[in-house]
Amino acid sequence: MRYNEDMKNYSFKASREEIERILSDYRNSGKLSSGDDILKWKIRDSGFSINIYNSGSVVFSGQKAEELYRRYRSLIQPVLPQAGSDEVGTGDFFGPICVCAAFVDEDIFSQIARMNLTDSKQLTDIYIREIAPVLIDKVPHSLLVLENSRYNQVIRSHNMNAIKAMMHNKAYLNLQGKGITLPSQCVVDDFCGETLYYRYLSGEPEVFHGLTFHTKAESQFISVAIGSIISRYAFLKYMDELSERYLSVFPKGAGEPVDQFAAEFVRQHGLEELRKVAKCNFRNYQKLL
Secondary structure, eight states: OOEEEEEEEEEOOOOHHHHHHTTTTTTTOOOOEOOSSSSSEEEEEEEEEEEEEESSSEEEEEEHHHHHHHHHHHOOOSSSSEEEEEOOOTTOOOOOOOEEEEOOOOHHHHHHSSSOOOGHHHSSHHHHHHHHHHHHHHHHHHEEEEOOOHHHHTTTTTTTTHHHHHHHHHHHHHHHHHHOOSSSOOOEEOOOOOHHHHHTTTTTOOOOOEEEEETGGGGGGGHHHEEEEEEHHHHOOOOOOHHHHTOOOOOOOOSSHHHHHHHHHHHHHHHHHHHHOTTTTHHHHHTTT
């Protein structure tokens, strides 16, 4: 790394695959533009700029330069071993909540280093369907899927963050149960803070301690990114199964298209059937009553 105190510049030499990993975050954002024979790509936004040169050098400048450097550098050359977890589906009216904890050491990283691994929200569903089976095969992990029929029972006595805390905790315990010696760096994508997280687990028979909590961890830690990708893949597969079962393409999220679909679903299958596939504490459900 080279650092200029006055200009706040950070730089490193990147491979073609590593450059593609950065570009994938900014395509279709309006912030990415092509350069010339020397400066191949330019990324501009308030607070930072990224210059990617034909030589492979990547230069980060501006107030957010250090944050961005550390984000991409940690994914490209992470501190290993590490474990990380993330969840998917908490904002979706239909579909389950999926939580995955993944373990990565030097040997595992060498097998997946060329893949474009980052937060699943930055990747297309098509790409996730392509890479997730490879990750599932190569990366030790624990995946939990909470179906909505069960979710609707649990949410009566626990809020969403408590449910997530219990699922993350169980995922790490399951990893240990598979014979994985978890490292000192075990990262949760922070959703409630450390104090509340462990308070939510006060009634659990076994609690995994020693976690660190980071916001946007899926963009900073490769293990969390993998947890995010595998969780998203499980969510997509479950939505596929719902669509096949009911011969309808279930929409994601909780916006107006979901309201329209839910109303039609109730007309065809009834409110009781909806309770099996939807989160009944969402406002989308209340609108149907």
